[in-house]
Amino acid sequence: MKVVLYALRKGSGKEAKISVAWEVDEGYWDGSGAEIARVKEALPLGIALALRDGLNAMWGSTGGEGDGQESIERDGGNEHSRRGDGDDGKRHGQWAMESDAGKEHSRRRDGHDGKRHGQRAMESDGGNEHSWRGDGDDGKRHGQRAMESDAGKERMWKEEVERVLRLCAERDGVLEGMAAELNGMEVMGGSGGKEVGTEPLADIHTVSGDEARSDRTKIRRARLARLAEAVREAAPALAGRALLREEAMQLLPRLLPAELAEESLAALQLASLAGTVRLTAAVAPEPHARPPLRGLRAWAERLRSARLPGLATPASPRRARPELRCRRCGSGSEALRRTPCAACGRQACAYCAACLTMGRSRECGLLVIGAPAGLPAPRQAAAPADRETLSRRWGLSPAQAAAAGKALTFLAERLTFDAPAASSTPSALPYEFPATSNSHASFALPDASTSPASFAQPDDSNSHASFALPNVSTSPASFALPDASTSPAPLIPSPAGASATTSPNDRSFLLWAVTGAGKTEMIFPLLAFVISRGGRALVATPRKDVVLELAPRLAKAFPDATPVVLYGGSEQRWETGALTLATTHQLFRFQEAFDLVLIDELDAFPYHNDPMLHHAAEKCRRLLGVTVYLSATPPSRMQREVTRGKLPCARVPVRYHGHPLPVPGRVTVPRLADLLKRRQLPSKLLKQLRISSRRGAQLFLFVPFIKQVESLVSLLRRYADQLGLPPETIAGTSSKDGERTDKVTDFRSGKIRALVTTTILERGITIPKSDVYVFDSDHAMFDASSLVQMAGRAGRSAADPGGVVRFVAPLWTNSQRDAVRQIRTMNSLAAREGYLKFPN
Secondary structure, X not given: OEEEEEEEEEOOEEEEEEEOOHHHHHHHHOOOOOEEEEEOOOEEHHHHHHHHHHHHHHHHHOOOOOOOOOOEEEEOOEEEEOOOOEEOOEEOOEEEEEEEOOEEEEEEEOEEOOEEOOEEEEEEEOOEEEEEEEOEEOOEEOOOOOOOHHHHHHHHXXXXXXXXXXXXXXXXXXXXXXXXXXXXXXXXXXXXXXXXXXXOHHHOOOOOOOHHHOHHHHHHHHHHHHHHHHHHHHHHHHOOEEEEHHHHHHHHHHHOOHHHOOOHHHHHHHHHHHOOEEEEEOEEEOOOOOOOOOOHHHHHHHHHHOOOOOOOOOOOOOOOOOOEEEOXXXXXXXXXXXXXXXXXXXXXXXXXXXXXXXXXXXOOOEEEEEOOOOOOOOOOOOOOOOHHHHHHHHOOOHHHHHHHHHHHHHHHHHOOOOOOOOOOOOOXXXXXXXXXXXXXXXXXXXXXXOOHHHOOOOOOOOOHHHHOOXXXXXXXXXXXXXXXXXOOOOOOOOOOOXXXXXXXXXXXXXEEEOOOOOHHHHHHHHHHHHHOOOOOEEEEEOOHHHHHHHHHHHHHHOOOOOOEEEOXXXXXXXXXXXXXXXXXXXXXXXXXXXXXXXXXXXXOOOOXXXXXXXXXXXXXXXXXXXXXXXXOOOOHHHHHXXXXXXXXXXXXXXXXXXXXXXOOEEEOOOXXXXXXXXXXXXXHHHHHHHHHHHOOOEEEEEOOOXXXXXXXXXXXXXXXXXXXXXXXXXXEOOOOOOOHHHHHHHHHHOOOOEEEEOHHHOOOXXXXXXXXXXXXXXXXXXXXXXXXXXXXXXXXXXOEOOOOEEEEOOOOOHHHHHHHHHHHHHHHHHHHHOOXXXXX
């Protein structure tokens, strides 16, 4: 998409902005006393953002005077800036600005085919200002006219914006390969976006407070007032969201009144001006690294820009453009593709192929990032509940209560902080742009005719009102300007004593619990801790079927905070609540939304080894929130961090019934492919299967490949009589089976006695009385984590704690040994801690 790029000036402060709905910005700044200059033509979003950030960086670094290190020369009180561009021996332009004892001159020469197009000069002396403009064509001078003081200042503002804009564009190379856009880029002056030269200069000036009360302005303000109220009410639903334009256009009509449903883009722009959302590109460059403040590199940077007597300052090389990156999934250039784009008109507009299934993120595509919700109200850290309290309230076993108590202590230490107090009275600071600031959050442009008391103030620190819109009908310009930077910097302040640059493990905790230990019950106290304090909690798991299984359990445990359940095709896609249950892919649509993020089964597909999903899980957590990982088989990297004391952890080495975990046994037989080819089962294997069947157990039979499922089902049905099972009770399923849900339901109900499957059912399903057989357990498809998970399907209930687990393979591999070692280690730990009720 294309957007409008414009710049504001008030006093000594300057800021560049973008707009997706220019009529909103016109009404917003009307009557604010700010001078506005905008680029005539709309620009592709990515280019406009790059130019905007460049303008703000150059103005902010020298108090609005430019970069100081990029093609600008300073000597005493004089300043010069020149730009030359040759084409077939022709010089297209030169800018010069000189100041001497209060006098200012601005000249511009442009030669083409021997014709002199114009010369301007403005001089001020003793408070008097004059302006002449000449235009020659074939030696003829067309005219000269005097300009009013305000008009002259406005023209200078327009020319400064254009000069700095071109300098920024050339320095960063943002328009490289787009000469037409650079040569045709014009800056328009005037508060209303009027183009210079199209009407008398006397009509181009800042709208005064009296003119702002015209009928047209009143109508526009009334419209903005209705839109502002609607945006204020929609703010909680947008908080913490990260939505593509198409997704935002689906959500906003649900939030806006019917009469404003068609003005979604205008609502987004107004919300952006008020700080409720941040508008950026879905694919954008990474921010430039800040120059070093000290050390050898800092001295080298200073020497590079220093001017030595008698030596010309070398031309600064063009700054290398930073690498593009998808702001939804974090993928870099390796995942980006470039295609012609009809939306922005470019021939090589980048899009992200990595997260394409969740929507197309484009370089010119809009990404709407909702500001985080208000911080929870500050409270004193409550003493973590003891084991007896946890056991009584949530029915936890001693091992579960000990682990939950340790996790609660971790939360209490990190989620208890001093939130910024809500001011009861508006600020009485002068309403001008700050002369030098890298953050524009303090900008405030009130209506000159109204009182500063019209600023909106939050009711309390737990509300969204800190991003609230003021009453546009009385003071539209009193909106506080948010930070113009597009960098993913947090929109909430860091409390005293907290650092946003600390190690991720400082806010991460691992609950390492054996399969069947009751991890779901252990997270209930953590969720209650956050929800009761006004925070938001997320439970994320890689797979949809686990989400559907957890949803009723969470709803029962928290009847007053019914969870919002999110997965592909969910009907609650746009709902917001204190408790959210989602698949990990849905986390792309959130950013800094949750105080507590619980990642269940972090070692499961597709979350395991997927950098995109890891990025999504990190960015959806509040800056000062906490992430709790739950796993029976954490990755080896996490295990090493736990061993070295770098990752806080609580282990639960025993199941709730107090029996040790079944240790896998070995059945040495030929490979499954050979068995299927010969259509025979070895007698030793047949004997084991018969024992399981006769004791009334249901059978999990895992195979490495989907293609082997139906073949093994057919072979087992041949032996149904010897196994003592009706042939119709033997079935198979996989990820490609359209009837998988029905078959799993029948397996749970007991209609199916033996189920052949793949790793799709290695977790998330509990059968009270079951035995496990893993065919080709020596295959590379089965690592130690998978083998531990599959073995964990047995012995989960107190009625049958001693289930049978057999690794069926010709070889004994390191993965199988490691799986057995992990299970025995947990059994030993449980015995040492005194958790085993029945050690034998």
